[in-house]
Amino acid sequence: MSSAEEELRTRLIELDNEIDAQKTVLLNLEHEKCLVQRRLNAVLDPITRLPLEISSLIFMMLQPRDPFPIPRPNKMPMVLLNVCNSWSNIALSIPALWTTFAILFPCAKGLKDLLPVWLERTRGQPLSVCLDGVFDHDVVDIIWKHGKQLKYLEIWAEDRIKKKAGADDSRVMRFWEKMPPEDLSSLKVLKLCGSSWDRTLPFSIRHIVELMNLAPNLNDCFLQEVRLADDGCRAGLVHSKLRRLSFRRGNGPGGDNGLVHYLSLPALEVLCMPDRLSTSEWDVFVEESSPPLRELELLASHSDFAFFKKCFEATPDLERFEVWSAKYPVLEEMFEALMLSPDLLPNLSTLVIHLPNIELFNMSNSFWKKLSTALAIRRRRTGIREFHCDSTFELPPSKMPGLGILDALKELRRDGMKIQLNIGAA
Incomplete structure (x- = not known):
């Protein structure tokens, strides 16, 4: 090998070593730049300047209104991990986000x-x-x-x-x-x-x-x-x-x-x-x-008042009673019992009735009268506080409460009782 060739090969090795050294320097500089940039971001980012307790509250407020979010990369809380290191560190330090x-x-x-x-x-x-x-x-x-x-x-x-026909479920x-x-x-x-x-x-x-x-x-x-x-x-x-x-x-x-x-x-x-x-x-x-029991809700479309009475006698501390689709004669019997029997449900505070949309012809003219009288008596005796009545259909004019009944209910409202009727154009 000639001296010229050997000299050139040596120079190439020197250059390779210098390039490797410069690459190392460049990598170190890029790493240092990244660290400085993060520190600058932390200085400029108001979130990172806040105490962790405050930034945690802010991140929690960013959670979607959906009570059960589906984990997705572009949704909370995953999206916080892609903003910057500071935000990622904060998000990972808040267990409640996950x-x-x-x-x-x-x-x-x-x-x-x-x-x-x-x-x-x-x-x-x-x-x-x-x-x-x-x-x-x-x-x-x-x-x-x-x-x-x-x-x-x-x-x-x-x-x-x-289940598909013949399938093992x-x-x-x-x-x-x-x-x-x-x-x-x-x-x-x-x-x-x-x-x-x-x-x-x-x-x-x-x-x-x-x-x-x-x-x-x-x-x-x-x-x-x-x-x-x-x-x-x-x-x-x-x-x-x-x-x-x-x-x-x-x-x-x-x-x-x-x-x-x-x-x-x-x-x-x-x-x-x-x-x-x-x-x-x-x-x-x-x-x-x-x-x-303090609260009882039942569907009573096939019940008679005897079942109601059994329920009431077994739950003397009942404060809220809600009934769905009870027959109108059964409801009238309940109103009469509430009027005549002060020992029946003495702690009743809220009564909710959902009117049935069947057998409307069984709704007598005395229905609203017995209801308003029962509420008035119970208001005086036991201090009942709320009555709600609703229907999924609009009552015909002949079945709506008359002016006298409405006046009696308004009087109870003036006395502080909460009364709500959702039965159509009353």
């Missing part, structure tokens, strides 16, 4: 990987979760791993959950089959919502009893549009903390298919009664539970 969310099945691609990271950001804080659709067991199993954090659990079964009926929850001790509210189309839900009576048994501190249980399958539940449950139990169908009470038969609820204060509870079944429930 504790409330909904999962819509079939879920978005990548959610199985994101969900464990998301839940880690909650730092063990109480969770409020909504599950909606045909459940993905892998995703639900991740939720159950954090079951002890669950404070509010809402489960929806949409119309797309329909066990995957839907047992949505925790791979990893059953072991501890729901923090759960305070359980809401199960079926489809308005067929009022079905992927649960049986046994599932509900199991869920409630895993949640000894449950306070509120709501079942909306639910028709539970009776799969031979063999054991009942005494739940000492449940205060509110609501069975609803549409806007009013309804549903159940026998769940109440398996429950003893000695702390129950609010009951929206299932529509299929007979007089004898009510007697058994009251005898076994002895609930200190």
